[in-house]
Amino acid sequence: MRKAMVLIASLFAASVYAASAAPAEGAEHGKEDVAGYILHHVADSHEYEFEVPLSHDHVAIHLPEIYIPFHEGACTPTMTDHGNVVPGITQGCLDLSITKHTVMMWVATALLLATIFIWSNRDKSKLVPRGAGANLFEMLVLFVRDELAIKNIGKEEGPRYVPFLLTAFFFILFMNLLGLFPWMATATGNIAVTCALAICTFIVTQIAGIRAAGLGGYLKHLTGGVHPLLWPIMIPVEILGLFTKPFALTMRLFANMLAGHIVIFFLLGLIFLMGSAAVGLVAVPFAMGIYFLELFVAFVQAYVFTMLSALFIGMSVAMGHHHDHGDHGADLGHGHAEGGASHDHGRAHM
């Protein structure tokens, strides 16, 4: 425990060092540099930049920029106030560049695979796994299976979605934790990353709905159960409604992860904004508190994303089962609304 505390404190000290190196230079140019520094460090970029320990030297690794034009000259950069700007997808240029956050996702994937291979590789002749790592890993895996998948989807359908939920949980957890290490970045503080994760959940949710209701039942649900003359309005309404859940997943994870890092940076930035080292006596302990909170948030956010994913899959499965029996979900609402006893009654005819 003491070793863990020392390790965390060392990480924080290194993070403070890494965060404070640049503003020390930036303060000479004006207070607005602190905000610019913070935004630069939480944003994605085509460079992997880090400070060399015990010096003010910066090392920038330029990452490959890959643009795929849909038509001739679509990816020609134009000079703006922010430098050379390459047109986006709406102008016909697909940006597949390797960015800082892409590298972080790769690092998280590599670490996750290494962890799985090391901790899952045990003596098969022994029933009980030995070692703290293997037991911790097993505890988390069982938690995701028993408390998230089965409790939100059901005992019958839940285990089917455990591999997806485990992947999401550990991938998000590793990305969140990586951002707390010095010279690293939080990929989950990038809306494109959280959006991609939410799209995965969206696809699995729809597959779960189709599996439960059948393709016919799923498509019937999209009509909203109204007269065919009203379908031109109702079908877009239902399709739009499908995207509200992944949108919530995207924004929640992105905002939570980004906010924590900005708060830490701003607390440290106060030292430079106030122009006094004495402010550090208050700002650094506060920042350290937020850092510990971030450690907790890393687990909580991975849990919440996975829990909500399981909940949405469960809702989709339940909705599908209603359609399967042609009652459009009304009876379940009735059964549940009246408590556990009527819940059974509500589903008895299924």
Next chain:
Amino acid sequence: MAEEPREKGGKEGDELSPTARQMQAAVPYISAVWKMVGGAVVGVLGGLLMDRWLGTKPWGLVGLSVVGIVVGFYGFLHEMTRLGKKK
């Protein structure tokens, strides 16, 4: 001990957490509310797009907004009536 055979979607809800049960119970009601809100949203967006493409400003927006609101409200009432009948 052999587990009892379970029909599709039968007693599956028994082991669900209270949150999952409540959320699943709320699905038809959320769906009904979304129909009302979504109808207006789709109507307004459709009207704006229609005005832009056909140059009918502001009649596309006015017309489709009204249609969207009416259809959304009808969808809401339709769903609530069905829920009421089930009760």
